[in-house]
Amino acid sequence: MSDSPTSMRPTVDSVSVAEATPEKEQPYAALGLKPDEYARIREILGRRPTSGELAMYSVMWSEHCSYKSSKIYLRQFGSKTTEKMRKNLMVGIGENAGVVDVGEGWAVTFKVESHNHPSYIEPFQGAATGVGGIVRDIISMGARPVAVMDQLRFGDIDSADTARVVHGVVGGISFYANCLGLPNIGGETYFDKVYQGNPLVNALAVGVLRHEDIHLANASGTGNKVVLFGARTGGDGIGGASILASDTFSAGGPTKRPAVQVGDPFAEKVLIECCLELFREQLVEGIQDLGAAGISCATSELASNGDGGMYIELDKVLLRDPSLTAEEILMSESQERMMAVVTPEKLDAFLAVVEKWDVETSVLGEVTDTGRLIIDWRGEQIVNVEPRTVAVDGPVYDRPVAYPSWIDKLHEDTAAVLPRATEPDELRAQVLTLLGSANLASKSWITDQYDRYVMGNTALSFPDDGGMVRVDETSGLGFAIATDANGRYCQLDPYFGAQLALAEAYRNVSVTGAVPAAVTDCLNFGSPENPEVMWQFSQAIAGLSDGCLELEIPVTGGNVSFYNQTGGAPIHPTPVVGVLGVIDDVARRVPSGWQDEGNNIYLLGTTATELDGSAWAGTIHDHLGGRPPLVDLPREAALGALLHAGAMQGLLASAHDLADGGLAQSLAEAVMRFGVGARVWLEELMLRDGIDLTTALFSESTGRVIVSVPREDDVKFMGLCEGRGYPVLRIGVTDAGAGSASSDAAIGIGVEPTPVTDAALDIQGQFRIPIAELYAAHRGTLPARFGATVA
């Protein structure tokens, strides 16, 4: 290694220098620390921090790492629990990812995380490394990652800058996850101008493991080695660290560094296999991934979770750039790195495995019983702290909360008074307009860039309501997962908006035939320093935790992302809720669309005039106001149990959730899924529920699903509904139509191989839409803005 001349290096700001120069001015404010936070660090240490310690505290006490504004609220997820909720929870909030017992000795670990800000600055690498980061969380639990999905929010689809972000983000996810060999099994994409200056890129990963393979990352056992392996440490991803590269710390050193990390999926793929082999051969006590705050985070968290002491020689870190300063090494967020704790007697075997995978490794130090995290650099002690003060006992804020001044007025502005169409032609046009609107249009332009087949266990994926993966090839045991968040609902009412997200994700898992078991969340909000945003946050947490308690499924982990705003305008509150379900045999899963001729179509649930916040109000009338649909969680649970029973008894040929766009959208999607049409009548529904046609077609009332049932199973199915007292109404029959399969090229831009027949969605007595017209409306929207992928 060719070091630059020592003479060019600044004096090391060691502990003894810090003790000798208490009055030295430090750039804490530029690192994001408040004066009282800096004062507290001085109080904890009994002296001023060294520049290295200041670097560590500043990143670890940042909102992103410390959850200082959200901590007091997040406790509700742990406190609002029942025995049933804790029963299958093997690892809960606070670890890298939660772990749920799914039976037969198997466990599933899953988590969703944000990578919003990097993805706006540099969409490709920001999104790519978002996938990389969440996958490392899964690996560090001892699990094999088996699936990913992404929750994306972009600006106005017609804004020129949106195309830049969409191309970058989708390309980045495609580049990284495809190369890791993880199927992308679902996710969400929304377009709304509120995300124009602040897109949301959330990434979710799922892993599977045997019960006995759960590993928690902690540094226990004095004398055990602390080993850094994976990619070399570089100058990328030093958030807010520009000041460290200024004269204060390193005259003559490297200048400003990019704050966005750069991903190498091949290195991560190798790291997955390498870590799994290390776990399998029992060569590690624990593995911690390096994500936000890099080595600062890994060392302080490992030590905090273990015996409390650790000694590190920072010079042992393998560098891409030998001119990095100690502070930069401590803060670097270079990707594809892991830190392991290894017993001395297993070190040689450990090194043999990492060498087999051509992974670079260095032993940085060891676990001690001093209770201190001590880091040396060039022979000088630059860090000497109690690790919990860095990683655990950071500041906690009870931020001011204020009821939004504008919200009462928003509530009064109901969509119920908006003009409603009565003419069949006008309603027909509205159905097609909604079908082709940015948020209801086919997202296959995006999902076709993702590998959904790799690993050979994908039982359901886009465009079905939930993704499903087989866990056990012999028994067929599997999991299903779905995520949801309707920011428009949450803007109207964050408490019920969060519960609506939970209810929809729960329903989307239920329609697959799986039983919901656990929750993860990614809470995307504006600035916590804005009391109105803090009110939205507090409401959303209360709503979500109350909702989970009511449904008796625990939150196992997640992530908070604040400061999602451009200037003074925050995004709509967007609490992404992911629900994981379990299914005994994936062969029992239920498709979302119709495959067979002559099946009866039933609507489960009742419909009220709930147009506030709906896609109809937004798309047809550019309106957002009123109160979101009522959410009734015991009803959702009853519906879920009914669907599960129907699936297990093999009564359901299909089941599809009603949500954005209401019944019309759901019917159209069920037709398009396999190209089988339907004849539908709505008079009885309108009469029973006392609603008009617009409401029947577009209302977004909750607790509703359309199912199709083979005629021979009709009696059994009706018995099931009556026995459980769930409202059910036959509204139609599937109709394959005449004609033979022809090419999807005939559709123009279609990329899903769906046969085109004269099948149609026929709303009897109102209008009829041939399937080719449905496809054209649904599939044309994204390619028209972002370019066709297949000519």
Add this chain to the structure above:
Amino acid sequence: MTSSAARIGVVTFPGSLDDRDAARAVRLVGASAVPLWHGSHDLEGVDAVILPGGFSYGDYLRAGAIASLSPIMAEVVDAANRGVPVLGICNGFQMLTEAHLLPGGLIRNDHGNFICRDQRLRVENTSTAWTNAFPDSAEITIPLKNGEGGFIASADVISSLEDSGRIVFRYLEVNPNGSMNDIAGVTNARGNVVGLMPHPEHAVEPGFGPDTRDAMRSGTDGLPLFASALASLLAAA
């Protein structure tokens, strides 16, 4: 030789992704799947070899270029020249062209994006070691997923491939990546080495393959490739 005595090797490179799927496909037709390692010179006496899909060594250079020079590939080339059946899928196809066991090359999709879709193909040569179980001119649907799947070759090579029946698979309905003459897969003159971009190993098990008119994800059109290899081995034994 019994079916299970037929040993089909599946090579794992550090960035291989579909190696487990290929091994599953081998087991599903009744043969034994033998894991092989990229850094080894030992083919462990296997009767046939599959180079699976993935990103071998990251493929930051031309896809398959570095893999074609790996230790195991030296042995694969020797075996192929002895007549051992070799199948390259996606990244494996790229390796076979880079190793000059097959003609032509694979370049970035003409539309620039990675594409994953259920792809219709015609099997145009049913006499190779990997396609003898298909009926003549069989039309099949198997998944395709690649970023660099555009088949190219000089005009001379293309016309000689066409004239000698060495185009094994041809895209139907949609050419998903700009391949010349809609070529999806080719064979060598001897018919023991076959490469294709689409993924037959993802269409071998009902419930996890492409959708069909009959049922969701029920497509198993990839299975005959593996059954063909087994039949070739049993016939040769």
